[in-house]
Amino acid sequence: MSNPSAKFKACIFDVFGTVVDWRNSVARVSQHHLADKGVDLDWIAFADFWRGEYVPAMAKIRSGSRGYVALDQLHYENLESTLEEFGLQDLLNEQEKWHLNSAWEQLDPWPDVVAGLTALKQHAIIAPCSNGSIALMTRLAKYGGLPWDCILGADIAQNYKPEPEVYLACCRALRLPVDQVVMVAAHNNDLDAARETGLQTAFIARPTEHGAGQTIDLEPSSDWDYVITDFSQLA
Amino acid sequence: MSNPSAKFKACIFDVFGTVVDWRNSVARVSQHHLADKGVDLDWIAFADFWRGEYVPAMAKIRSGSRGYVALDQLHYENLESTLEEFGLQDLLNEQEKWHLNSAWEQLDPWPDVVAGLTALKQHAIIAPCSNGSIALMTRLAKYGGLPWDCILGADIAQNYKPEPEVYLACCRALRLPVDQVVMVAAHNNDLDAARETGLQTAFIARPTEHGAGQTIDLEPSSDWDYVITDFSQLA
Numbered sequence: 001m002s003n004p005s006a007k008f009k010a011c012i013f014d015v016f017g018t019v020v021d022w023r024n025s026v027a028r029v030s031q032h033h034l035a036d037k038g039v040d041l042d043w044i045a046f047a048d049f050w051r052g053e054y055v056p057a058m059a060k061i062r063s064g065s066r067g068y069v070a071l072d073q074l075h076y077e078n079l080e081s082t083l084e085e086f087g088l089q090d091l092l093n094e095q096e097k098w099h100l101n102s103a104w105e106q107l108d109p110w111p112d113v114v115a116g117l118t119a120l121k122q123h124a125i126i127a128p129c130s131n132g133s134i135a136l137m138t139r140l141a142k143y144g145g146l147p148w149d150c151i152l153g154a155d156i157a158q159n160y161k162p163e164p165e166v167y168l169a170c171c172r173a174l175r176l177p178v179d180q181v182v183m184v185a186a187h188n189n190d191l192d193a194a195r196e197t198g199l200q201t202a203f204i205a206r207p208t209e210h211g212a213g214q215t216i217d218l219e220p221s222s223d224w225d226y227v228i229t230d231f232s233q234l235a
Numbered sequence: 236m237s238n239p240s241a242k243f244k245a246c247i248f249d250v251f252g253t254v255v256d257w258r259n260s261v262a263r264v265s266q267h268h269l270a271d272k273g274v275d276l277d278w279i280a281f282a283d284f285w286r287g288e289y290v291p292a293m294a295k296i297r298s299g300s301r302g303y304v305a306l307d308q309l310h311y312e313n314l315e316s317t318l319e320e321f322g323l324q325d326l327l328n329e330q331e332k333w334h335l336n337s338a339w340e341q342l343d344p345w346p347d348v349v350a351g352l353t354a355l356k357q358h359a360i361i362a363p364c365s366n367g368s369i370a371l372m373t374r375l376a377k378y379g380g381l382p383w384d385c386i387l388g389a390d391i392a393q394n395y396k397p398e399p400e401v402y403l404a405c406c407r408a409l410r411l412p413v414d415q416v417v418m419v420a421a422h423n424n425d426l427d428a429a430r431e432t433g434l435q436t437a438f439i440a441r442p443t444e445h446g447a448g449q450t451i452d453l454e455p456s457s458d459w460d461y462v463i464t465d466f467s468q469l470a
Contacts, residue, residue, distance in 0.1 A: 072410060125373055135410040138360055138385045150373045151385040155408060173390060175307060175370035 008200055011120060011234060012129035012152060012170050014161075014185035015137065016051075017209040018151060019128070020107035020144065023047050029103035034091070041086055044211070049085055053078035058131065058160040068158040070133035076101045104132070105139035110206065114145050116231020127152045127171045129183060131160050150174075162193030171199070184234070188221040195222075202226035203233065243435055246355060246469060247364035247405050249396075250372065251286075251422035252444040254363070255342035255379065258282050263340035269326070276321055279446065284320055288313035293366065293395040303393040305368035311336045339367070339387060345441065349380050349467020351455035358470055362387045364405045364418060366395050385409075397428030419469070423456040430457075437461035437469065439458070 016022045027043035030050075034041075057074040060066040079101055083089050092100065120126055128137050128146075130153040137151045150173075154160050157169035171178045183194035186206040195201050201224040207214055220227050229233060251257045262278035265285075269276075270297055292309040295301040317331050355361055363372050365380075372386045378390065385408075386415040389395050392404035408411045418429035421441040430436050436459040442449055455462050463469060 070410075125377070127373075133410070134387075134391075134408040135386055138362075138409065142360070142384060147386075149377060150369055150383075152369075156391075173369040174373065175305075175368070219358075 008124060008182045009176050009180040010125035010127065010171075010174050011182045011184055011202070012127050012167075014183070014187060014190050015128045015130035015132060015153075016107070017206055018184065018186040018204065019146065020050065020109050020140065021209070022104070022107050023209065023211065025107040026050060029085075029106050030100065030163065031071060033096075033100045033103070034088070037091055039091070045081065046086060048210075050078055050082040053081050062160050062163055068154075070135070070155060071131050072101065072104075072133055072136055075104055084233055090133070103137075105136060106143050107140060109144045109146065112232060114147070114228040116234060118147050119232055119235035121147055121149065122168075125149045125174060127170070127174075129153050129161070129167065131166075133157055164193065164197045167194050167197040167199055182225070182234075184231075185203045191224055193221070195224075198227045202228055204228050204231070242423070243359060243417045244411050244415040245360035245362065245406075245409050246417045246419055246437070247362050247402075247434075248377070249418075249422060249425050250363045250365035250367060251342070253419065253421040253439065254348055254381065254442055255344050255375065256441075256444070257286065257339070257342050260342040260355065260444065261285060261338050262367075264341050265335065268331075268335045268338070269323075272326055274323065274326070279318065281321060283445075285310075285317040288316050295347055297395050297398055303389075303450045305390060306366055307336065307339075307368055307371055310339055312432070323372075340371060341378050342375060344379040344381065347465040347467060350384070351469065353382050354467055354470035356382055356384065360384045360409060362405070364388050364396070364402065366401075397425060399428065399432045402429050402432040402434055417460070417469075419466075422452055426457070426459055430459075437463055439463050 013019055023044065026047035030046050031043045061068055076097065079097055080120055083091065117126055127148050127150050130137055132153060134151045134155045137153065141148050152170040152173055154166060156173055157166040159165045167183065171181050178198035179200065182200040182202050183191060184202040185191050186204050186209060191201040191203060203220040203224045205218055207218050248254055258279065261282035265281050266278045285428065292313055296303055311332065314332055318326065352361055362383050362385050366373055367387045367388060369390045376383050387405040387408055391403060391408055392401040394400045402418065406416050414435065416438050418426060418438040419460040420426050421433035421439050421444060426436040426438060438455040438459045440453055442453050
Protein backbone atom coordinates (compact mmCIF):
# COMPACT_ATOMS: atom_id res chain seq x y z
CA MET A 1 0.00 0.00 0.00
CA SER A 2 2.67 2.54 -0.96
CA ASN A 3 1.16 5.94 -1.78
CA PRO A 4 -2.41 4.65 -1.60
CA SER A 5 -3.91 8.12 -1.98
CA ALA A 6 -3.06 7.94 -5.67
CA LYS A 7 -4.86 4.62 -6.01
CA PHE A 8 -8.35 5.58 -4.90
CA LYS A 9 -10.44 8.71 -4.45
CA ALA A 10 -12.97 7.34 -1.96
CA CYS A 11 -13.40 4.59 0.60
CA ILE A 12 -16.89 3.38 1.38
CA PHE A 13 -17.54 1.22 4.42
CA ASP A 14 -19.77 -1.52 5.61
CA VAL A 15 -20.84 -0.39 9.07
CA PHE A 16 -22.52 -3.09 11.21
CA GLY A 17 -19.61 -5.28 12.29
CA THR A 18 -16.96 -3.46 10.25
CA VAL A 19 -17.13 -0.02 11.86
CA VAL A 20 -19.17 -0.68 14.99
CA ASP A 21 -19.66 -3.49 17.52
CA TRP A 22 -23.43 -3.92 17.10
CA ARG A 23 -23.66 -7.04 19.29
CA ASN A 24 -22.40 -5.76 22.63
CA SER A 25 -23.95 -2.35 21.99
CA VAL A 26 -27.45 -3.63 21.23
CA ALA A 27 -27.22 -5.95 24.23
CA ARG A 28 -26.21 -3.05 26.48
CA VAL A 29 -28.90 -0.64 25.26
CA SER A 30 -31.60 -3.33 25.37
CA GLN A 31 -30.67 -4.18 28.94
CA HIS A 32 -30.73 -0.49 29.82
CA HIS A 33 -34.27 -0.13 28.43
CA LEU A 34 -35.79 -3.39 29.63
CA ALA A 35 -34.17 -3.89 33.03
CA ASP A 36 -36.26 -0.91 34.19
CA LYS A 37 -39.31 -3.05 33.41
CA GLY A 38 -38.02 -5.86 35.62
CA VAL A 39 -36.84 -7.97 32.70
CA ASP A 40 -33.78 -10.17 33.06
CA LEU A 41 -32.56 -12.34 30.21
CA ASP A 42 -29.48 -13.21 28.16
CA TRP A 43 -28.95 -9.82 26.51
CA ILE A 44 -26.40 -11.11 24.03
CA ALA A 45 -28.90 -13.77 22.92
CA PHE A 46 -31.49 -10.99 22.58
CA ALA A 47 -29.14 -8.97 20.37
CA ASP A 48 -28.24 -12.04 18.30
CA PHE A 49 -31.88 -12.97 17.70
CA TRP A 50 -32.77 -9.39 16.74
CA ARG A 51 -29.84 -9.22 14.30
CA GLY A 52 -30.68 -12.71 13.04
CA GLU A 53 -33.95 -11.43 11.57
CA TYR A 54 -32.05 -8.89 9.47
CA VAL A 55 -31.11 -10.95 6.43
CA PRO A 56 -34.52 -12.61 5.94
CA ALA A 57 -36.25 -9.21 6.31
CA MET A 58 -34.09 -7.70 3.56
CA ALA A 59 -34.43 -10.73 1.32
CA LYS A 60 -38.03 -9.84 0.47
CA ILE A 61 -36.93 -6.41 -0.69
CA ARG A 62 -33.92 -7.66 -2.62
CA SER A 63 -36.10 -10.18 -4.43
CA GLY A 64 -38.63 -7.48 -5.29
CA SER A 65 -41.52 -9.09 -3.43
CA ARG A 66 -41.64 -6.04 -1.16
CA GLY A 67 -40.88 -2.42 -2.11
CA TYR A 68 -37.96 -0.63 -0.47
CA VAL A 69 -38.47 0.36 3.14
CA ALA A 70 -35.68 1.78 5.29
CA LEU A 71 -33.84 -0.48 7.70
CA ASP A 72 -35.29 1.45 10.67
CA GLN A 73 -38.69 -0.02 9.77
CA LEU A 74 -37.27 -3.53 9.33
CA HIS A 75 -35.46 -3.24 12.69
CA TYR A 76 -38.79 -2.29 14.27
CA GLU A 77 -40.61 -5.26 12.77
CA ASN A 78 -37.71 -7.52 13.80
CA LEU A 79 -37.86 -6.13 17.33
CA GLU A 80 -41.48 -7.23 17.51
CA SER A 81 -40.47 -10.77 16.51
CA THR A 82 -37.64 -10.67 19.02
CA LEU A 83 -39.85 -9.53 21.88
CA GLU A 84 -42.28 -12.32 20.99
CA GLU A 85 -39.45 -14.87 20.95
CA PHE A 86 -38.55 -13.84 24.49
CA GLY A 87 -42.19 -13.80 25.66
CA LEU A 88 -42.22 -10.02 25.95
CA GLN A 89 -44.73 -9.16 23.24
CA ASP A 90 -47.02 -7.27 25.63
CA LEU A 91 -44.32 -5.41 27.53
CA LEU A 92 -43.88 -2.26 25.45
CA ASN A 93 -46.21 0.17 23.72
CA GLU A 94 -45.45 1.43 20.24
CA GLN A 95 -43.59 4.51 21.43
CA GLU A 96 -41.46 2.43 23.78
CA LYS A 97 -40.66 -0.01 20.99
CA TRP A 98 -39.49 2.81 18.71
CA HIS A 99 -37.39 4.11 21.59
CA LEU A 100 -35.77 0.69 22.04
CA ASN A 101 -35.35 0.48 18.27
CA SER A 102 -32.98 3.45 18.49
CA ALA A 103 -30.48 1.02 20.06
CA TRP A 104 -29.18 0.72 16.49
CA GLU A 105 -28.21 4.42 16.62
CA GLN A 106 -26.02 3.85 19.71
CA LEU A 107 -23.39 1.37 18.55
CA ASP A 108 -19.81 1.71 19.76
CA PRO A 109 -17.09 1.99 17.11
CA TRP A 110 -14.24 -0.53 17.29
CA PRO A 111 -11.22 1.11 18.97
CA ASP A 112 -9.24 1.85 15.77
CA VAL A 113 -12.12 3.42 13.85
CA VAL A 114 -12.35 7.10 14.75
CA ALA A 115 -8.61 7.79 14.56
CA GLY A 116 -8.31 5.76 11.35
CA LEU A 117 -11.21 7.51 9.62
CA THR A 118 -10.00 10.92 10.73
CA ALA A 119 -6.58 10.26 9.18
CA LEU A 120 -8.03 8.78 6.00
CA LYS A 121 -10.39 11.74 5.55
CA GLN A 122 -7.34 13.89 4.77
CA HIS A 123 -6.64 11.79 1.68
CA ALA A 124 -9.96 10.48 0.40
CA ILE A 125 -13.71 10.82 0.59
CA ILE A 126 -15.06 8.53 3.32
CA ALA A 127 -18.68 7.41 3.54
CA PRO A 128 -20.71 4.51 4.85
CA CYS A 129 -22.06 2.08 2.27
CA SER A 130 -24.37 0.39 4.74
CA ASN A 131 -27.82 -1.09 4.59
CA GLY A 132 -28.71 1.41 7.31
CA SER A 133 -30.72 4.46 6.28
CA ILE A 134 -29.45 8.04 6.07
CA ALA A 135 -31.33 8.75 9.32
CA LEU A 136 -29.77 5.80 11.12
CA MET A 137 -26.25 6.39 9.80
CA THR A 138 -26.44 10.13 10.60
CA ARG A 139 -27.44 9.51 14.21
CA LEU A 140 -24.93 6.69 14.58
CA ALA A 141 -22.18 9.02 13.33
CA LYS A 142 -23.15 11.65 15.88
CA TYR A 143 -23.20 9.03 18.64
CA GLY A 144 -19.80 7.56 17.80
CA GLY A 145 -18.02 10.61 16.39
CA LEU A 146 -17.63 9.07 12.92
CA PRO A 147 -16.32 11.85 10.64
CA TRP A 148 -18.03 10.80 7.39
CA ASP A 149 -17.95 13.20 4.46
CA CYS A 150 -21.41 12.11 3.37
CA ILE A 151 -23.86 9.26 3.94
CA LEU A 152 -24.29 6.76 1.12
CA GLY A 153 -25.77 3.26 1.06
CA ALA A 154 -29.17 1.62 0.84
CA ASP A 155 -31.30 4.79 0.94
CA ILE A 156 -29.42 6.26 -2.03
CA ALA A 157 -29.94 3.07 -4.02
CA GLN A 158 -33.40 2.21 -2.66
CA ASN A 159 -32.15 -1.37 -2.41
CA TYR A 160 -30.02 -3.51 -0.13
CA LYS A 161 -26.51 -4.93 -0.36
CA PRO A 162 -25.26 -7.16 -1.81
CA GLU A 163 -27.35 -6.02 -4.80
CA PRO A 164 -24.88 -4.44 -7.27
CA GLU A 165 -27.06 -1.34 -7.54
CA VAL A 166 -26.07 -0.27 -4.02
CA TYR A 167 -22.34 -0.15 -4.78
CA LEU A 168 -22.99 1.47 -8.17
CA ALA A 169 -25.29 4.11 -6.70
CA CYS A 170 -22.60 5.11 -4.19
CA CYS A 171 -20.00 5.59 -6.94
CA ARG A 172 -22.48 7.48 -9.11
CA ALA A 173 -23.40 9.77 -6.20
CA LEU A 174 -19.71 10.66 -5.85
CA ARG A 175 -19.28 10.95 -9.64
CA LEU A 176 -16.36 8.52 -9.46
CA PRO A 177 -15.54 5.52 -11.67
CA VAL A 178 -16.00 2.28 -9.70
CA ASP A 179 -12.28 1.48 -9.87
CA GLN A 180 -11.42 4.63 -7.91
CA VAL A 181 -13.55 3.52 -4.97
CA VAL A 182 -12.59 1.00 -2.28
CA MET A 183 -15.24 -1.03 -0.46
CA VAL A 184 -14.08 -1.76 3.10
CA ALA A 185 -15.75 -4.61 4.97
CA ALA A 186 -15.26 -7.32 7.57
CA HIS A 187 -17.50 -9.63 5.54
CA ASN A 188 -16.11 -11.50 2.56
CA ASN A 189 -19.49 -11.76 0.83
CA ASP A 190 -19.82 -7.95 0.82
CA LEU A 191 -16.43 -7.72 -0.89
CA ASP A 192 -17.38 -10.44 -3.37
CA ALA A 193 -20.29 -8.30 -4.52
CA ALA A 194 -18.25 -5.08 -4.55
CA ARG A 195 -15.48 -6.68 -6.64
CA GLU A 196 -18.04 -8.14 -9.03
CA THR A 197 -19.30 -4.58 -9.51
CA GLY A 198 -15.81 -3.25 -10.26
CA LEU A 199 -14.82 -1.61 -7.00
CA GLN A 200 -11.52 -2.11 -5.20
CA THR A 201 -11.78 -4.12 -1.99
CA ALA A 202 -10.30 -3.98 1.52
CA PHE A 203 -10.82 -6.63 4.18
CA ILE A 204 -10.45 -6.15 7.91
CA ALA A 205 -11.09 -9.05 10.27
CA ARG A 206 -13.38 -8.29 13.19
CA PRO A 207 -12.95 -11.64 14.92
CA THR A 208 -15.27 -10.92 17.86
CA GLU A 209 -18.19 -9.38 15.94
CA HIS A 210 -20.16 -12.54 16.75
CA GLY A 211 -18.40 -13.23 20.06
CA ALA A 212 -15.52 -15.39 21.17
CA GLY A 213 -16.77 -18.45 19.27
CA GLN A 214 -16.97 -16.74 15.87
CA THR A 215 -16.25 -19.08 12.96
CA ILE A 216 -16.88 -16.91 9.89
CA ASP A 217 -14.92 -14.06 8.29
CA LEU A 218 -11.86 -14.68 10.44
CA GLU A 219 -9.68 -14.55 7.34
CA PRO A 220 -9.87 -13.04 3.87
CA SER A 221 -11.47 -15.58 1.54
CA SER A 222 -9.91 -14.06 -1.59
CA ASP A 223 -7.00 -11.92 -2.76
CA TRP A 224 -8.64 -8.63 -1.86
CA ASP A 225 -6.78 -5.49 -2.97
CA TYR A 226 -5.98 -4.61 0.62
CA VAL A 227 -6.02 -6.64 3.81
CA ILE A 228 -5.71 -4.44 6.88
CA THR A 229 -5.75 -4.96 10.62
CA ASP A 230 -6.48 -1.36 11.62
CA PHE A 231 -8.37 1.46 9.83
CA SER A 232 -5.30 3.69 10.16
CA GLN A 233 -3.59 1.52 7.53
CA LEU A 234 -5.92 2.93 4.88
CA ALA A 235 -4.55 6.45 5.32
CA MET B 236 -34.49 32.16 20.31
CA SER B 237 -34.43 30.98 23.93
CA ASN B 238 -33.54 27.31 24.19
CA PRO B 239 -33.76 26.70 20.46
CA SER B 240 -32.39 23.16 20.73
CA ALA B 241 -35.77 22.07 22.09
CA LYS B 242 -37.55 23.62 19.13
CA PHE B 243 -35.93 21.74 16.26
CA LYS B 244 -34.00 18.54 15.65
CA ALA B 245 -32.28 19.49 12.40
CA CYS B 246 -31.24 22.55 10.42
CA ILE B 247 -30.91 22.23 6.66
CA PHE B 248 -29.16 24.91 4.67
CA ASP B 249 -29.23 26.54 1.32
CA VAL B 250 -25.58 26.64 0.27
CA PHE B 251 -24.83 28.91 -2.74
CA GLY B 252 -25.04 32.40 -1.27
CA THR B 253 -26.14 31.34 2.20
CA VAL B 254 -23.13 29.25 3.26
CA VAL B 255 -20.55 30.17 0.63
CA ASP B 256 -19.56 33.21 -1.42
CA TRP B 257 -19.92 31.66 -4.88
CA ARG B 258 -19.39 34.93 -6.79
CA ASN B 259 -15.91 35.93 -5.67
CA SER B 260 -14.84 32.27 -5.49
CA VAL B 261 -15.92 31.36 -9.02
CA ALA B 262 -14.32 34.56 -10.31
CA ARG B 263 -11.06 33.71 -8.52
CA VAL B 264 -10.90 30.08 -9.68
CA SER B 265 -11.88 30.99 -13.25
CA GLN B 266 -9.15 33.61 -13.38
CA HIS B 267 -6.67 31.07 -12.00
CA HIS B 268 -7.55 28.60 -14.76
CA LEU B 269 -7.89 30.96 -17.71
CA ALA B 270 -5.18 33.54 -17.04
CA ASP B 271 -2.69 30.74 -17.81
CA LYS B 272 -4.20 30.69 -21.31
CA GLY B 273 -3.59 34.42 -21.71
CA VAL B 274 -7.20 35.38 -21.11
CA ASP B 275 -8.04 38.63 -19.39
CA LEU B 276 -11.63 39.65 -18.77
CA ASP B 277 -14.01 40.86 -16.07
CA TRP B 278 -13.96 37.76 -13.86
CA ILE B 279 -16.91 38.87 -11.75
CA ALA B 280 -18.95 39.32 -14.92
CA PHE B 281 -17.85 35.83 -15.99
CA ALA B 282 -19.03 34.38 -12.64
CA ASP B 283 -22.30 36.31 -12.82
CA PHE B 284 -23.07 35.11 -16.34
CA TRP B 285 -22.26 31.49 -15.44
CA ARG B 286 -24.49 31.67 -12.38
CA GLY B 287 -27.16 33.47 -14.39
CA GLU B 288 -27.69 30.36 -16.51
CA TYR B 289 -28.52 28.34 -13.37
CA VAL B 290 -32.21 29.09 -12.91
CA PRO B 291 -33.22 28.61 -16.57
CA ALA B 292 -31.26 25.33 -16.71
CA MET B 293 -33.12 23.95 -13.70
CA ALA B 294 -36.48 25.22 -14.91
CA LYS B 295 -36.66 22.51 -17.59
CA ILE B 296 -36.17 19.83 -14.95
CA ARG B 297 -38.60 21.36 -12.48
CA SER B 298 -41.23 21.55 -15.20
CA GLY B 299 -40.65 17.91 -16.14
CA SER B 300 -39.59 18.65 -19.72
CA ARG B 301 -36.16 17.19 -18.92
CA GLY B 302 -35.39 14.31 -16.54
CA TYR B 303 -33.28 14.94 -13.45
CA VAL B 304 -29.60 15.48 -14.07
CA ALA B 305 -27.19 16.57 -11.35
CA LEU B 306 -26.17 20.20 -11.09
CA ASP B 307 -22.58 19.30 -12.05
CA GLN B 308 -23.86 18.53 -15.55
CA LEU B 309 -25.93 21.72 -15.71
CA HIS B 310 -22.92 23.75 -14.55
CA TYR B 311 -20.89 22.16 -17.35
CA GLU B 312 -23.49 23.03 -19.98
CA ASN B 313 -23.76 26.54 -18.55
CA LEU B 314 -19.97 26.89 -18.67
CA GLU B 315 -20.13 26.18 -22.40
CA SER B 316 -22.68 28.98 -22.84
CA THR B 317 -20.55 31.27 -20.71
CA LEU B 318 -17.38 30.58 -22.66
CA GLU B 319 -19.31 31.27 -25.87
CA GLU B 320 -20.66 34.55 -24.43
CA PHE B 321 -17.09 35.66 -23.78
CA GLY B 322 -15.84 34.49 -27.18
CA LEU B 323 -13.85 31.63 -25.64
CA GLN B 324 -15.75 28.66 -27.05
CA ASP B 325 -12.65 27.16 -28.68
CA LEU B 326 -10.24 27.74 -25.80
CA LEU B 327 -10.68 24.58 -23.71
CA ASN B 328 -10.99 20.90 -24.46
CA GLU B 329 -13.55 18.77 -22.66
CA GLN B 330 -11.18 17.73 -19.89
CA GLU B 331 -10.16 21.33 -19.27
CA LYS B 332 -13.77 22.41 -19.17
CA TRP B 333 -14.59 19.75 -16.54
CA HIS B 334 -11.55 20.94 -14.58
CA LEU B 335 -12.78 24.53 -14.68
CA ASN B 336 -16.27 23.28 -13.78
CA SER B 337 -14.84 22.15 -10.44
CA ALA B 338 -14.68 25.84 -9.51
CA TRP B 339 -18.06 25.14 -7.90
CA GLU B 340 -16.32 22.77 -5.47
CA GLN B 341 -13.94 25.53 -4.30
CA LEU B 342 -16.23 28.17 -2.83
CA ASP B 343 -15.19 30.04 0.30
CA PRO B 344 -17.56 29.94 3.28
CA TRP B 345 -18.70 33.28 4.71
CA PRO B 346 -16.61 34.10 7.80
CA ASP B 347 -19.22 33.06 10.43
CA VAL B 348 -20.07 29.71 8.84
CA VAL B 349 -17.58 27.10 10.06
CA ALA B 350 -17.63 28.19 13.70
CA GLY B 351 -21.42 28.54 13.65
CA LEU B 352 -22.01 25.11 12.10
CA THR B 353 -19.52 23.49 14.46
CA ALA B 354 -21.38 24.88 17.47
CA LEU B 355 -24.81 24.02 16.07
CA LYS B 356 -23.75 20.46 15.32
CA GLN B 357 -23.61 19.83 19.09
CA HIS B 358 -27.37 20.46 19.33
CA ALA B 359 -28.92 19.44 16.03
CA ILE B 360 -28.39 17.53 12.81
CA ILE B 361 -26.93 19.87 10.17
CA ALA B 362 -27.06 19.18 6.46
CA PRO B 363 -27.12 21.07 3.19
CA CYS B 364 -30.45 21.26 1.37
CA SER B 365 -28.90 22.58 -1.81
CA ASN B 366 -29.53 22.11 -5.48
CA GLY B 367 -25.93 20.90 -5.65
CA SER B 368 -25.34 17.16 -5.97
CA ILE B 369 -23.96 14.86 -3.27
CA ALA B 370 -20.66 14.83 -5.18
CA LEU B 371 -20.49 18.62 -5.36
CA MET B 372 -21.57 19.20 -1.75
CA THR B 373 -19.15 16.55 -0.46
CA ARG B 374 -16.17 18.12 -2.21
CA LEU B 375 -17.27 21.63 -1.25
CA ALA B 376 -17.45 20.52 2.40
CA LYS B 377 -13.93 19.12 2.24
CA TYR B 378 -12.67 22.32 0.60
CA GLY B 379 -14.27 24.66 3.14
CA GLY B 380 -14.24 22.47 6.26
CA LEU B 381 -18.03 22.38 6.52
CA PRO B 382 -18.85 19.83 9.25
CA TRP B 383 -22.13 18.47 7.81
CA ASP B 384 -23.65 15.37 9.42
CA CYS B 385 -24.93 14.18 6.05
CA ILE B 386 -25.59 15.55 2.57
CA LEU B 387 -29.22 16.10 1.60
CA GLY B 388 -30.80 18.13 -1.22
CA ALA B 389 -31.56 17.77 -4.90
CA ASP B 390 -29.91 14.36 -5.46
CA ILE B 391 -31.99 12.80 -2.65
CA ALA B 392 -35.17 14.20 -4.16
CA GLN B 393 -34.17 13.89 -7.81
CA ASN B 394 -35.65 17.34 -8.27
CA TYR B 395 -34.71 20.98 -7.68
CA LYS B 396 -35.74 23.59 -5.14
CA PRO B 397 -38.11 25.27 -4.74
CA GLU B 398 -40.13 22.16 -5.61
CA PRO B 399 -41.75 20.99 -2.33
CA GLU B 400 -40.45 17.45 -2.89
CA VAL B 401 -36.90 18.58 -2.14
CA TYR B 402 -37.71 19.86 1.35
CA LEU B 403 -39.95 16.86 2.05
CA ALA B 404 -37.33 14.36 0.88
CA CYS B 405 -34.78 15.88 3.27
CA CYS B 406 -37.14 15.54 6.26
CA ARG B 407 -38.07 11.99 5.24
CA ALA B 408 -34.42 11.03 4.89
CA LEU B 409 -33.88 12.15 8.49
CA ARG B 410 -37.13 10.52 9.65
CA LEU B 411 -38.24 13.82 11.14
CA PRO B 412 -41.60 15.60 10.96
CA VAL B 413 -41.33 18.76 8.85
CA ASP B 414 -42.03 21.01 11.84
CA GLN B 415 -38.88 19.77 13.62
CA VAL B 416 -36.66 20.92 10.76
CA VAL B 417 -35.48 24.48 10.08
CA MET B 418 -34.64 25.62 6.56
CA VAL B 419 -31.88 28.25 6.69
CA ALA B 420 -31.43 30.52 3.67
CA ALA B 421 -30.37 33.96 2.53
CA HIS B 422 -33.11 33.88 -0.12
CA ASN B 423 -36.69 34.71 0.81
CA ASN B 424 -38.17 32.62 -2.02
CA ASP B 425 -36.43 29.51 -0.69
CA LEU B 426 -38.02 30.13 2.72
CA ASP B 427 -41.42 30.77 1.13
CA ALA B 428 -41.32 27.29 -0.36
CA ALA B 429 -39.99 25.67 2.83
CA ARG B 430 -42.70 27.29 4.97
CA GLU B 431 -45.36 26.25 2.47
CA THR B 432 -44.10 22.69 2.94
CA GLY B 433 -44.35 22.93 6.74
CA LEU B 434 -40.76 23.49 7.78
CA GLN B 435 -39.54 26.14 10.18
CA THR B 436 -37.60 28.97 8.56
CA ALA B 437 -34.50 31.03 9.36
CA PHE B 438 -33.30 34.00 7.31
CA ILE B 439 -29.80 35.40 7.24
CA ALA B 440 -28.98 38.38 5.03
CA ARG B 441 -25.91 37.98 2.83
CA PRO B 442 -25.92 41.53 1.50
CA THR B 443 -22.86 41.17 -0.73
CA GLU B 444 -23.72 37.82 -2.37
CA HIS B 445 -24.34 39.73 -5.61
CA GLY B 446 -21.80 42.48 -4.89
CA ALA B 447 -21.94 45.96 -3.43
CA GLY B 448 -24.94 46.97 -5.51
CA GLN B 449 -27.18 44.08 -4.40
CA THR B 450 -30.87 45.02 -4.28
CA ILE B 451 -32.60 41.72 -3.41
CA ASP B 452 -32.83 39.70 -0.19
CA LEU B 453 -31.35 42.49 1.90
CA GLU B 454 -34.16 42.06 4.42
CA PRO B 455 -36.55 39.30 5.47
CA SER B 456 -39.69 39.56 3.35
CA SER B 457 -41.87 37.77 5.91
CA ASP B 458 -42.09 36.92 9.60
CA TRP B 459 -39.69 33.99 9.41
CA ASP B 460 -39.35 31.91 12.58
CA TYR B 461 -35.79 33.12 13.07
CA VAL B 462 -33.89 36.06 11.63
CA ILE B 463 -30.18 35.78 12.34
CA THR B 464 -27.10 37.78 11.46
CA ASP B 465 -24.52 35.05 12.18
CA PHE B 466 -24.72 31.23 12.01
CA SER B 467 -23.58 31.03 15.64
CA GLN B 468 -27.00 32.36 16.68
CA LEU B 469 -28.61 29.07 15.65
CA ALA B 470 -26.69 27.13 18.30
